[in-house]
Amino acid sequence: MNTYYxxxxxxxxxxxxxxxxxxxxxxxxFQGWQKGLGIWIEIIPVTIPAFLAVGLIEVLVxxxxxxxxxxxxxxxxxxxxxxFLGVVSPGGRFATFAIVASLYRGGAGLxxxxxxITSWALWSVGNL
Numbered sequence: 001m002n003t004y005y006x007x008x009x010x011x012x013x014x015x016x017x018x019x020x021x022x023x024x025x026x027x028x029x030f031q032g033w034q035k036g037l038g039i040w041i042e043i044i045p046v047t048i049p050a051f052l053a054v055g056l057i058e059v060l061v062x063x064x065x066x067x068x069x070x071x072x073x074x075x076x077x078x079x080x081x082x083x084f085l086g087v088v089s090p091g092g093r094f095a096t097f098a099i100v101a102s103l104y105r106g107g108a109g110l111x112x113x114x115x116x117i118t119s120w121a122l123w124s125v126g127n128l
Contacts, residue, residue, distance in 0.1 A: 050095030054102040067107030082112035086119030
């Protein structure tokens with residue numbers, strides 16, 4: 001999906017929800033925006049280093065290595081490595097999904113990335 005389309009859709013949702021909240025009570029609009037900005041402030045310290053790490057992974061790790069270890073030709077080795085990486089993966093969902101997207105763009109297979117996300121969601125050291 002085009003990022004401009006996604007952004008426009010989210011802005012439309014925000015405008016619609018803001019209108020509904022304001023009609024109910026102007027204080028609800030302020031409370032909702034305050035909560036949303038509070039969550040944004042909480043995740044910024046995690047997302048900035050995570051996205052920097054993702055960028056560094058993309059330029060430092062050759063696609064052949066990612067594909068060899070986590071790609072389709074890796075078979076079960078890639079799936080088990082994806083499970084291990086998910087368990088030891090630091091950070092929350094924003095960091096994890098950014099890492100997975102980077103690895104997938106770098107040649108990782110769908111199976112390995114599915115095992116990464118699943119093991120992160122179920123057994124991640126950071127989530128325990």
